[in-house]
Amino acid sequence: MKLQLALDRLTQEKCFALIQETAEVVDIVEIGTGVIKEYGMAIVRDIHKQFPDKSLFVDMKTCDAGRHEAYQAFEAGASYVTAMAFAADQTIQDMLLVAKEFEGEIVIDLLNCSDPARVRALYELGARHFCLHIGKDMQSKGDTSVLSHIDLVDGLDGVTIYIAGGINLERAHYLDATRIDVAIVGSGITANNTPRIEAQAIRSVLMSKS
């Protein structure tokens, strides 16, 4: 199972410092939606320039203007770009076409999606990367159910499954490596006083399962 570092609600300086510190330990670096809203595609370009060997997951959370937003992110250096599951089929199809052009991937964010039929429909459109996700606001209400959302992607062949929302060292132990391919960890690393050591510890747990 891969480890993805999510950089959310952080300054540019802090983002660069965290990547510098954890680059050797994490497989994918996520540039979070709030960071993108603050700094735009410039920060994606700058991170790509400084860390050209790191795969970048650009959390656009696109729900419309799919072609335009996918181009923005892939041209800036993204390997992965997110789209919301509730977006129109046309938006998803447009994004998948752009991803093909750049040899990148569109990751469907399943935030607030509880309908396996919608997930199956997205699969039929060509989506192969899906992210099970409990957002910050529901986490703050005590929702820790993300591990049980795996049913949403039951029966889909050849997919890559990500999990996000409150994953930390403790919860990493409960991830099912036969179903989940990428563990996304934000504050579980970024809010830790020793982020590299914490990332290393989480990575060890994930490696022991893979």
Ligand SMILES: O=C(CO)[C@H](O)[C@H](O)COP(=O)(O)O
């Ligand atoms: O996409 C996100 C927020 O929308 C976060 O990247 C994701 O939830 C991981 O952060 P954390 O581990 O702090 O919950």
